[in-house]
Amino acid sequence: MKRQSFSLILDFDSTFITGETLDELAVISLVGHNRRDEIIDDIRKITELGMAGKISFTDSLKRRLNQLSATNDHLKQLSKNLKGQITASIERNQDFFIANQSRIYIVSGGFKDVIRSVTNDFKIREDHIFANDVLFDEQSNLVGIDLNNPLSRDHGKSQVIKKSNIPHPILMFGDGYTDLEVKKDGAADYFFAFTENVNRPEVTCEADRVISSFDEFIEMYQKGNLFDFQLITDKS
Numbered sequence: 001m002k003r004q005s006f007s008l009i010l011d012f013d014s015t016f017i018t019g020e021t022l023d024e025l026a027v028i029s030l031v032g033h034n035r036r037d038e039i040i041d042d043i044r045k046i047t048e049l050g051m052a053g054k055i056s057f058t059d060s061l062k063r064r065l066n067q068l069s070a071t072n073d074h075l076k077q078l079s080k081n082l083k084g085q086i087t088a089s090i091e092r093n094q095d096f097f098i099a100n101q102s103r104i105y106i107v108s109g110g111f112k113d114v115i116r117s118v119t120n121d122f123k124i125r126e127d128h129i130f131a132n133d134v135l136f137d138e139q140s141n142l143v144g145i146d147l148n149n150p151l152s153r154d155h156g157k158s159q160v161i162k163k164s165n166i167p168h169p170i171l172m173f174g175d176g177y178t179d180l181e182v183k184k185d186g187a188a189d190y191f192f193a194f195t196e197n198v199n200r201p202e203v204t205c206e207a208d209r210v211i212s213s214f215d216e217f218i219e220m221y222q223k224g225n226l227f228d229f230q231l232i233t234d235k236s
């Protein structure tokens with residue numbers, strides 16, 4: 001069996017989990033709010049604009065956080081809910097994650113504590129998780145995120161990866177425009193678009209590969225042909 005050596009960086013929202021962290025946080029934290037449906041709908045639309053690359057990530061994150069009023073308890077509930085929303089093909093390949101923990105990373109615009117909690121059973125190393133830090137006031141209300149963290153800004157994923165000592169070749173695996181950007185910015189060597197949860201033409205059109213299930217990824221990995229793009233083109 002031909003094995004290839006590479007670092008695998010996964011996105012979190014709509015990749016490791018089926019949905020988007022902030023959409024779910026809105027659902028939890030707006031219970032009883034008289035404009036709940038309207039705000040949830042608006043947050044979803046902003047998420048989508050950001051992930052399709054139509055507005056900047058900074059703008060998308062700011063606009064969504066402004067509409068939320070969440071507490072630390074909401075975040076605990078969020079972690080619990082998201083544990084039940086792990087992408088099906090990732091859930092059934094937990095063994096792969098545990099066996100390959102030395103080279104698997106998560107880089108996300110989501111919240112570090114939530115991601116740690118959700119990925120706990122997959123043995124993603126704590127120092128392999130790069131994400132935003134949430135800030136609370138004295139009453140445990142979420143007041144924002146740490147803006148000193150590059151992941152709160154545009155091209156944050158690329159910056160964080162470039163500054164880290166993640167060994168190359170690096171394979172970025174995700175569903176969104178910010179994941180594609182990691183390769184465009186030169187921070188990753190390959191970009192695979194993951195479409196099990198959401199398929200965005202703006203993202204897939206520039207991907208090295210389009211993967212619809214993590215099973216497919218593992219099968220290619222086991223055959224040793226993950227990076228044989230030319231071979232695939234020749235066959236088609």
Ligand SMILES: [Mg+2]
Pocket residue numbers: 011012013014015174175176
């Ligand atoms: Mg995503």
